[in-house]
Amino acid sequence: MKTLTSGLLCAVLGLALLGSADAKAQPKTYSLRFNHVLGPKEPFHEGFLKWAKAVEARTNGGLKIDIFHSSQLGKEEDIIEQIRQGANLGQNTDSARMGNYVPGIAVMNGPYFVETLEEVAKLRKAPTVIKWQEELASKHGLKVVSFNWVQGYRHFFTNKPVKTPDDLKGLRIRTPPAPIWQESIRALGATPVAMAFGDMYPGLQQRAIDGVELVYNNIPGGRFYEVLKFANETKHIMLINFEVVSAKWFDSLPKEYQVALVEEADRAGEATSKEIFRLEGEVEQQLKGRGMTIVEDVDLAAFRKAGEKAYEALNILDAKKAVHKEIGK
Template sequence: MRKLLVLTIVAIVVSTLLAAPKYVLRFNHVLAATEPYHEAFLKWAKAVEERTNGDVKIEVFHSAQLGVEEDILEQIRAGAPVGQNTDSARMGMYVPPIGVMNIAYFIDFMGAKTPEEVIQALQKVKESPSMKKWLDELENKYGFKVLSFFWVQGYRHFFTNKPVRQPADLSGLRIRTPPSPAWQESIRALGAQPVAIAFGEIYTAIQTKACDGAELTYANVYNGSLYEVVKYASETGHILLINFEVVSAKWFRSLPPEYQKIIEEECDKAGIEVSMKIMTELSEQFKQKCIEKGIIVISDVDKAAFMEAAKQAYIKLGIMDALQQLIKEVRGE
């Protein structure tokens, strides 16, 4: 009887060990569990697990459960098996030209207007010689492996307590932005004073007058209940938020080549799927939800004036050449 019990325990232990994943990635993002991105990350994780027969498991953590973004990025650089949903602006703090993708009106300068054109433009950017060079430097010099940047979170607008129609209307307003030079210089070029505040603290910051508003997507505003502290949505569409899914280059290289390919393929696939859904369907839904909560939409903005003003950010950051080079490689101009 005792021998049978021991054999049973051994069998269970062996079975458990065989079933356990060989590689585990803990993936962090700052968005709420109700955001479309969270569901997309879960789909990515499920697809990877299925295609690797359970050898690779991606555990997704929402609402910055693993920590603030900057801390996670440092862990990634150190080689930890963690990942982060970030953006080119933050990656631009390491390789400055990469930050060009999150400076105001980048996607407009690439000539993309429709959702389909956005994805096509991003594919061309990915294949461009300049971007390949920058991504290689990011990986080999700083330890960041970019799995995908086909994750578009939607156009960002200014959410404030006064209407904004032209750059002059932003004068004197303190607007919350992420703490990266590319982002802050974009907002400064458009006429406002950028204030770096953590994503989860935006509501309190506006409520306590630590800032006068924020530049976000409609989904961010609705899911964060920011309609309680801001009145106007001025549709400048100044940044189409292009997210980067980043992991440790050291960890990524430890995987078998076929698993590396699967992770990247499924990351691109999930990103394109959720991006198209956001741009063609969800953005309008969240906009209407915000309107129902009392947000007043200002649509008659002078976009041409904002685009012209935005060029100062590229110049100030010293990456106007990077923009012009990508325009040449992507648009053939």
């Protein structure tokens, strides 16, 4: 009996040691569920898929990113709050929404704040912008992985031609629910109406809104050419997007995974941004073929002047001036 008992004990210990060795041999894996509001045919979606593939390859499968389009995981604002609590979620968002936590950073989505990809690149080294990102992470749990994703210029899409700020008077224009968006549209002459991205088409059909302000690449995917006639090239905002994850989750990653996540996001963002600007001309021609009129003779000087009122209304004009000085604009 003693011999049998000893044999069983040795067997159990052997299995335990084997299991322990297997556990050590298997490195810990990490996952991220990444949400965005855009459709599957948008250039950003393809860019996010490439980012995920590059990160998984670089970490040998140790970090896997699953991409969810069309707000499949939920509303942007709800996802951001879950991220703040430490969930392994990511969200494509913007500095306007980040401005709800660190007010100054909202300037990056203000009227005519930056107007070229080169200026966006300079923002990455601007001390004020770096400080804002650190505050987002340390105080609000939001880690900005990259803001190297530029969705293009936002224009007004309406059912009447718009050439000056006066032409927007009385028009209800959909905007995302963030102060800088609201004040920007108000400063440029229209009445802002906060509305979710997915509600815009029915909102136009039901005449709850008179127009939208979007980038060209949003129009075909949303079939907005069916309910809008004019694309007015105001270029009032160069739309910088932020890829945000939980600071707590990010800090839990091995250092090499953190580097891979950030570097591959920047790399994919730069490539996607260039592709978007390349595609804009093609989209313009598509929209003309769909019956839309492109209004090019817009008084940009008048719109730039009007846009300054948004910074003043939110008391972030000094923040704008500080960053402009740092990037030499």
